[in-house]
Amino acid sequence: MTRLDIVIFAGASNWPLWIAQHHGLFAMRGLDVRLSITPGSAQMARDLFDGTAQIALTAFDNVIAYAEGHGAVSLPETPDFFAFAGFDNGLLSLVGAAGFDGIEALRGQTIAVDALTTGFAFVLRALLADAGLGMDDYRLEAVGGGAQRLEALIAGRQAATLLNSPLDMIAAEAGCTPLRRARDVIGPYQGIVGAARRGWAQANPSILAAFVHAMHDALAWLADPANRDDAVRLLREKMPRLDARLADRAYEMLVHSPDALTRSLEIDRAGAEAVLDLRRRHGGQAIAAADSGVFIDQTIRDSVLT
Incomplete structure (x- = not known):
């Protein structure tokens, strides 16, 4: 068994990871996977850079930010982060x-926000600008990942935040107010990706291939109607603030709606370009890359799944 450390944010994007662990899909591929939930993108970047984690499930914008040298924290050198799924x-x-x-x-x-210059901060700015609020009309405060922002919102320490599903459902259940869905304003957007360092991936292609294969198997298991009840039970175990009704809603959204998890593990290139465009418009720093493909290499994904 090969140990593989993965850093993640709180949320249902981890559902296939939990499934792969619970049902031995990683073990079938020879992987002993260890998951750690990060408090925010800055710590995620440190862990991925120094090898504490070999893979991160993180916003594609984080990959761009750190690869361009615009991350929320300084690293010893510009990291060779890239997105593979x-x-x-x-x-x-x-x-x-x-x-x-x-x-x-x-x-x-x-x-x-998670961080002022990475993550989904530019999605937030785009939504506020679409509603007529300029950058001087509000203040952003770096609070951390979705779990931290959810708690701050419910406690009334922040007026608003961006949350992914089903954290937004939990917030609404606690009396918070859904204001706008991001895709209604910005259209296609590449959210969470599998990220790694290029040097590590080039040295360990079989490990990365095993991970991709196990995740694909987990997503197929999740999509099988026969597994719905077991999948929902596992989600509630991992996210205990979800009651049965919210967990059922999360299943419908993440498995059967236009916002479903990406079963093919393919990166949405139009969505990736949208991430880059938002960073150009709201980031305040020049972007050296001509297009989003600079930050993407799906060679392993393609070799495993096609």
């Missing part, structure tokens, strides 16, 4: 704290 479109919604019933109500307020 796609998992979702971000599943993002802007959610207001209790009492904030419209985006205009966020004027002059503090809004939570």
Whole structure:
């Protein structure tokens, strides 16, 4: 068995990971997978850079940010991060704290993000700009990953934040107010990807191939109607704030809706270009890359699944 350490954020994008662990799909491919939940993208980048983790499930924007040298924390050198597989479109919604019933109500307020220059901060800026709020009309505060932002929102410490599903469902159940779905404003968007260092991937292609194969198997298992009840039980075990009703809604969204997890593991190139475009428009820093393909290499995914 080969040990593989993976750093993740809280949320249902990890569902296939949990399935692969629970049902021995990683073990069938010779992998002993260890998962660690990161408090935010800065720690994720440190762990991936120094080899504490060999793979991260993270926003594609994080890959671009650190590969371009624009990350929220400084690393000893510009990292060779790249994306090798796609998992979702971000599943993002802007959610207001209790009492904030419209985006205009966020004027002059503090809004939570993971980090100011990475992650989904530019999606948030695009949603606020679409509603007529300029960058001087609100304040952003780096709070951390989705779990941390959810707690800050429910506690009333922040006026709003972006949350992915089903964290947005949990927030609404706690009295918070869904304000706008990201895809209704920005269209295609590449959210969570599998990321690694190029040097590690080139030295360990069989390990990366085994991981991709196991994840594909897990997504196929999740999509099988015969496994629905078991899948929902596992999701509730891993996300105990989901009651049965919310877990059923999460299943329908993540398996059967247009926002479903990406069974093919293919990166959405139009969505990847949207990520790069948002960073160009709202990032305030020049982007050296001509297109998003610079940050993507799906060779292993293609060799395993086609």
